[in-house]
Amino acid sequence: MSSPIHSPQGNWWIAGVSVLEKTWIRISVVWCLLLFASMIVWASYGKQNQAGPTYRASTTEFMQKVQAFKKAGIQTEDGIIPADEHIYVAAARFSFDGFPVVLQAGKQYQVHMSSYDVQHGLSVRPEHALSKQMSLQLLPGYEWVLPMKFDEPGVYHVVCNEFCGVGHRTMHGSFIVRR
Amino acid sequence: MIKELFTNDYGPDGFRTCSVTGMRIDRTAENFVKVFGLTAVVALVVGGISAILVVLTRWEVVGLLGPADFYNWLSVHAWNLLIFWMVFMEVAILYVGGPMVLGRKLPAPKLAMVGYVLMLGAAIGINWALMTTSAPDHAPVLTSYAPLPSSEWFYLGAIVFILGTVIAALPFFAAIWQEKVENPNRSLPLVAFGAFITAIIAVEALLGGLITYIPTYMWRIGLLEHIDAAWYRQMYWIVGHGSQQINLAAMITVWYFLTHVVGGAEVVSEKVSRSAFILYLFFINMGAAHHLMADPALAASWKVWNTSYAAYGAVLASMIHAFAIPAGLEAGRRKRGAGKSLFGWLWSSPWSNPVFSAVIFSIILFGFMGGITGVLMGQMQLNLAWHNTWATVGHFHATVVLGTTMTFMGLVFFVIQTMFRKELIMAPLAKIQPWFYSGFMALTTLMMMYLGILYGIPRRHASVMNIPGTDFNFAAAEPLFVVFGIAALLAIAGGILFALISVGSLLFGNRLDPSTVFRPTHSWQGDGSPVHLQSMRGTFAFTLIFLAVFVIAYVLNWYLLSRLWEIG
Numbered sequence: 001m002s003s004p005i006h007s008p009q010g011n012w013w014i015a016g017v018s019v020l021e022k023t024w025i026r027i028s029v030v031w032c033l034l035l036f037a038s039m040i041v042w043a044s045y046g047k048q049n050q051a052g053p054t055y056r057a058s059t060t061e062f063m064q065k066v067q068a069f070k071k072a073g074i075q076t077e078d079g080i081i082p083a084d085e086h087i088y089v090a091a092a093r094f095s096f097d098g099f100p101v102v103l104q105a106g107k108q109y110q111v112h113m114s115s116y117d118v119q120h121g122l123s124v125r126p127e128h129a130l131s132k133q134m135s136l137q138l139l140p141g142y143e144w145v146l147p148m149k150f151d152e153p154g155v156y157h158v159v160c161n162e163f164c165g166v167g168h169r170t171m172h173g174s175f176i177v178r179r
Numbered sequence: 180m181i182k183e184l185f186t187n188d189y190g191p192d193g194f195r196t197c198s199v200t201g202m203r204i205d206r207t208a209e210n211f212v213k214v215f216g217l218t219a220v221v222a223l224v225v226g227g228i229s230a231i232l233v234v235l236t237r238w239e240v241v242g243l244l245g246p247a248d249f250y251n252w253l254s255v256h257a258w259n260l261l262i263f264w265m266v267f268m269e270v271a272i273l274y275v276g277g278p279m280v281l282g283r284k285l286p287a288p289k290l291a292m293v294g295y296v297l298m299l300g301a302a303i304g305i306n307w308a309l310m311t312t313s314a315p316d317h318a319p320v321l322t323s324y325a326p327l328p329s330s331e332w333f334y335l336g337a338i339v340f341i342l343g344t345v346i347a348a349l350p351f352f353a354a355i356w357q358e359k360v361e362n363p364n365r366s367l368p369l370v371a372f373g374a375f376i377t378a379i380i381a382v383e384a385l386l387g388g389l390i391t392y393i394p395t396y397m398w399r400i401g402l403l404e405h406i407d408a409a410w411y412r413q414m415y416w417i418v419g420h421g422s423q424q425i426n427l428a429a430m431i432t433v434w435y436f437l438t439h440v441v442g443g444a445e446v447v448s449e450k451v452s453r454s455a456f457i458l459y460l461f462f463i464n465m466g467a468a469h470h471l472m473a474d475p476a477l478a479a480s481w482k483v484w485n486t487s488y489a490a491y492g493a494v495l496a497s498m499i500h501a502f503a504i505p506a507g508l509e510a511g512r513r514k515r516g517a518g519k520s521l522f523g524w525l526w527s528s529p530w531s532n533p534v535f536s537a538v539i540f541s542i543i544l545f546g547f548m549g550g551i552t553g554v555l556m557g558q559m560q561l562n563l564a565w566h567n568t569w570a571t572v573g574h575f576h577a578t579v580v581l582g583t584t585m586t587f588m589g590l591v592f593f594v595i596q597t598m599f600r601k602e603l604i605m606a607p608l609a610k611i612q613p614w615f616y617s618g619f620m621a622l623t624t625l626m627m628m629y630l631g632i633l634y635g636i637p638r639r640h641a642s643v644m645n646i647p648g649t650d651f652n653f654a655a656a657e658p659l660f661v662v663f664g665i666a667a668l669l670a671i672a673g674g675i676l677f678a679l680i681s682v683g684s685l686l687f688g689n690r691l692d693p694s695t696v697f698r699p700t701h702s703w704q705g706d707g708s709p710v711h712l713q714s715m716r717g718t719f720a721f722t723l724i725f726l727a728v729f730v731i732a733y734v735l736n737w738y739l740l741s742r743l744w745e746i747g
Contacts, residue, residue, distance in 0.1 A: 001703060002445040002710045004369035004435040004507075005200060005280050012366065012449035018510075018711045020719040021451060021502055027726065028498035032491040035554065038737070039483050042560050048740050049747035050472070050563055051479035108745070113475075118327040119408050121567050125635045130655060132742050133635030134563040137474045139408040140326065144475030149745035157651045161567040161637035164327060165317050166246045169640045172649040 050136060050146060057143035062114045065143075066090050066098050078102050078176050088112045089173065091120035091138050093165050099158060099173025108149040115140040121161035124175065126154045135161050150177040184599055184685060185210050193284070198694040199597055200440055201701050203282035209598055211291050212271045212279070215347075216594055218299060219267035219587070220681055225306065226259030227674045234671065238664030239644045246641040250318035253639065254309040257321040261579060262422065263302045266344055268587045269377070269429045270294070271594075273351040276374025276432060281367075286353035294347025301340035308332040320639060322419060325395055325411040334396035341388040341418070348378050369446050369453065373432030376456040381425045383464050387417025409476045420467035423575070426583040427497075428459055433586050434504050434542060437593065441535045442528050443515060443703055444507035445710045455499035462492030472562035482559045490557050494550075501546050502715075502722050510713035515703060522717045532696070533603070534596075537589030537613035544621050545582030551729050552577060552628065555736050564740055570631025572638045576624045585617055588677050595681060596696055601688030609680050616673030619666045626663035630656055632739065 002008065043049050057065070069088035073080040079100030087109050089098035097116070103109060113122055115138040125133035136146070150156065160171035189195045193206045232252045235243035244252065278285045285291060308330040312318050319329035323337075355375055358367070367375060391414040398406040435452070438444035446452060468485035471477055509524045518524035529535045552574040556565035565571055592609070595601050603609040630636040634656040636643055643653040 001511075002447070002449070003700065004439050004444075004446050005202065005700075007365045007368050008446070008449045015448065015450065016709060016711045017448045017451055018506065018713075018715050020715045021448060021506060021711075024502045024719065024722055025451070025499060028495055031498075031726065031729075032495050035494070035558065035733075036483075036487040036491060039487065039559050042737075043479055043483065046560060046741070047745045048560055048563060048743050049479060050560070051747045054475040054477075115408075119324045119412075121637070123567065123635065123637055127651065129742075130635050130653070131633045131739065132744075133568070134743055134746065135473055135566040135568065135637075136563075137412075137566070139412075139475055141407065142409060142475045146747055147745070151744060157649075159637060159646065161639070162324070163250065163318075163320055163639040166250065169246065169642055170647045172646055172651065174651075 048134070052144060052146040055143045055145070056141060057114055059116045059140060062088075062090055062143055063097075063116060065112065069098060073101075076102060079174070082109070086110050086112060089122075090114050090116050091122065091160055091164075091171065092116035093118065094160075094167030094170050096158060096160075096171060096173035100176055102176045102178060103150060105153045105177050105179050106149065106151055108147055110145055111148050112143055112145050113138055114143045118164050119162050120164050120171070121159075123159050123161040124156050126152065126156050128154050137162060150175065153177045153179050180686065185213060187598075187600065194282075197597060198692060199697040199699055201699065202279055204279050205284045207288045208274050208278040208285035211285060211288070211295070212274050212594065213598060214295065215267045215271035215274070216591060218295075219264050219271065220591060220678070222259045222263035222267060222302065223584075223674075224678050226256055226264055227671060227678065229253075229256035229259065230667075230671055230674070234664065234667040236641060238660055238667070239642055240661070240664065242642065244641070247313075249641040250320065250639075251309060251312050254312070254318045254320050255306060258305055258309060260584070261321055262340070264587070265422070265426050265579070265583060266340075267298065268590070269381070269425055270298075270344065270347045272429050272433060272590075273348060273374050273378055276370050276377075276436075277351040277354040280371045280374075281354060281358050283354050283357060285350050286357060287350045290346055291350045294343045294345075294349070297339055297343025298347060301336045301343055305333055305336035305340065308336060322415060323395070324408070324415070325398065325406040326408060328399055331396065331399045334392050334399055337392045338389065338396060341385045341392070345382060345385050348381060351378055366449075369449060370432055370436045372453055373428065373435060373456055376460050377425060377428035377432055379460060380421065380428055380463060384418050384421025384425060387414060387421055391415045391418055409474065412471060412474065416467040416470045417464065420470060421464055423579060424459070424463045424467075426579060427463070428456070430541070430545070430583045430586045431500050431504070433590055434500070434538060435507070437534060437538045437586075437589060438504055438508050439511070440700060441532060441538070441593070441697060442508050443511045443517070443698075444504070445511035445514070447503060447506045447510050447710050447713075447715065451499060452503045455496040455503070458492050458496035458499075462489050462496070465489035466493045466557070469557035469562065472557070472559050473566035479559065486557050486559060490554075494554055497550055501550070501725065502718060504542060505721060506715040506718040509715050509718050510710050513713045514708065514710065521720060524717060531610050533609050533613050534589045534593045537585050537592065537617075540613055540617040541582055541585035541589070544585070544617060545578060546725060547728060548621065548624055549574060549577030549582050551732050554729075555732060561736050561740055563743070563746070564632060564736070567638055568631035569636040569638050570628045573624045573627030573631060576620070576627060580620055581617060581624060585613065588616070589613065591681055595684050595688070596691055597693040599685055600691050600693060601684045602691040603680060604683045604688050605680055608676060612673060612676050612680060616670060616677065619670035619673060622666035623663060623670050626659055626666060630659050630663065632736075634659070
């Protein structure tokens with residue numbers, strides 16, 4: 001009897017392996033390679049890749065950038081229409097700075113993101129389809145720039161989904177995407 | 180009565196022979212297994228009580244606690260169930276997998292005692308710090324992400340707990356060392372080998388914990404001026420995920436042990452199973468990088484590399500165990516003529532024994548729910564849709580509750596009967612406990628996953644039905660929250676049942692000869708043929724079903740992601 005609580009007898013390394021077990025290991029290896037390949041393929045051809053440069057930016061520096069962004073943009077009742085393709089948004093306990101922003105559907109924007117104090121989340125979904133959602137991590141001291149292009153008009157709600165204190169649940173912002 | 184719990188029929192050399200496993204058991208090792216195991220159950224009870232508060236808050240029809248209390252109790256829930264319940268059990272498992280399986284004395288019992296006292300003191304201190312957290316400190320939840328400050332006693336407690344665990348693991352390493360010195364040419368039994376790999380992974384994770392918590396503590400008490408959030412995240416996850424990888428490796432070791440002792444499983448290939456453990460050793464800790472997929476400051480190539488070669492080395496290992504363990508059961512039982520058809524070996528298994536059913540449900544639910552979702556969220560791009568949603572919480576409830584907790588519950592039932600030698604009280608309820616608990620916990624977990632992925636419900640929120648200052652809310656998800664709330668409360672009822680049976684059996688159970696419940700393993704007679712030549716077609720069919728579910732879930736997740744706007 002081959003027991004897991006007794007030392008195996010003889011040279012167990014050369015003992016036979018079931019054909020089905022070998023087959024399963026081969027299938028598993030191929031599957032793991034496919035898992036790997038799909039990330040590479042999506043990075044090249046897919047449209048959702050959280051890849052973009054990160055810069056060091058102190059809270060003061062990033063605050064200034066957000067203020068400059070707000071000043072340069074057009075203030076409307078719905079929010080800020082950015083002056084160019086650069087958007088600056090920041091999270092702080094317990095609100096977002098820079099939101100709401102009014103964007104043009106189909107236009108690519110460079111979204112600059114950071115935090116003024118602790119770790120936060122930037123979790124986005126359109127009002128009309130909660131299942132179309134994604135989340136990013138925002139860290140103080142780091143300015144992350146990700147290109148984004150919203151094709152569908154609508155209100156995209158932003159909540160914080162990294163615990164940042166007792167007021168965490170009250171944080172809200174929005175991208176308002178228009179034709 | 181307490182003294183009775185620690186008595187057994189030891190010979191003059193301090194050893195006794197287990198009537199079920201035939202193992203030579205040292206009195207000191209057994210007593211420490213009992214002490215660590217009992218402490219783990221206390222942590223399970225504390226964590227279970229906090230689960231009631233957490234569930235009744237997140238199910239906003241009740242909305243029990245305000246945010247401040249909710250986060251404190253969520254922290255208590257996390258630390259007791261993810262850390263204390265697990266780690267106390269795992270030290271017990273090391274003492275079973277080392278000294279007991281090898282038939283040796285527990286070396287350096289004083290170190291075991293020092294480790295235990297430090298761990299216990301730290302666990303009490305951390306619980307106290309968590310329950311009394313108030314401004315300007317914040318609840319740490321599990322992660323204590325700097326620079327959000329938590330109680331300084333919390334960080335100090337974490338450091339002491341880690342040190343205590345390392346010290347408690349030393350007697351295990353000493354036992355392995357002594358064994359190899361005395362028997363250099365004898366391979367360790369597979370269970371001892373699995374425990375050894377678990378212990379190495381544990382030490383790696385625990386060192387990561389010291390690297391994380393010592394500077395964080397110094398920052399918290401003002402000795403360091405600044406702590407970098409990205410640095411913290413990268414260091415923290417060495418222990419944050421590493422501790423869960425200890426759970427995984429310990430659980431799989433217990434799967435090999437209990438399927439053998441209770442179900443008659445054999446090892447179908449020592450080479451394959453040991454190689455899979457070696458894969459864990461090299462790759463599993465780096466797989467922790469999947470926590471950083473939605474982070475700034477890390478290049479896409481770094482993310483893809485670490486979730487490919489590293490994580491998939493570990494995924495491959497898990498897929499190997501996913502075949503090897505049920506195949507061991509199938510081949511072992513077929514060899515003894517139990518069940519001729521495709522799944523006859525499984526249906527004829529001892530399902531009315533809660534130790535067996537707990538382990539089998541754990542294997543199935545861990546694989547189908549925890550394993551698959553872990554791989555999905557570990558893909559760089561798919562992580563966009565999973566990161567910090569409630570689906571993530573669903574994933575780790577599938578791994579740590581449906582997987583490890585279920586397995587450890589089965590192990591506790593086993594230890595009560597074989598080491599404490601107490602009959603389980605409320606036998607009919609004990610039989611259904613694993614069915615009841617795993618069934619409702621699986622439904623709870625599934626709801627968390629649906630709510631997270633399909634509705635984007637964030638984790639760590641005291642309420643999502645009403646977000647102050649905006650009309651936006653997640654009320655569309657309310658029907659699924661009802662299913663979640665009811666299923667979670669029923670699962671907790673299953674947990675309470677476990678605690679009542681365990682504690683009740685220890686206090687009021689009749690003295691038991693365990694060989695009347697578990698068939699002694701030495702009595703198993705096979706036809707003597709090599710185990711790898713037995714049919715494993717039932718297991719192969721199961722793993723193909725598993726792969727099909729995996730592929731479907733995988734394709735669906737990519738489809739959901741492809742519907743998003745352009746990012747990056």
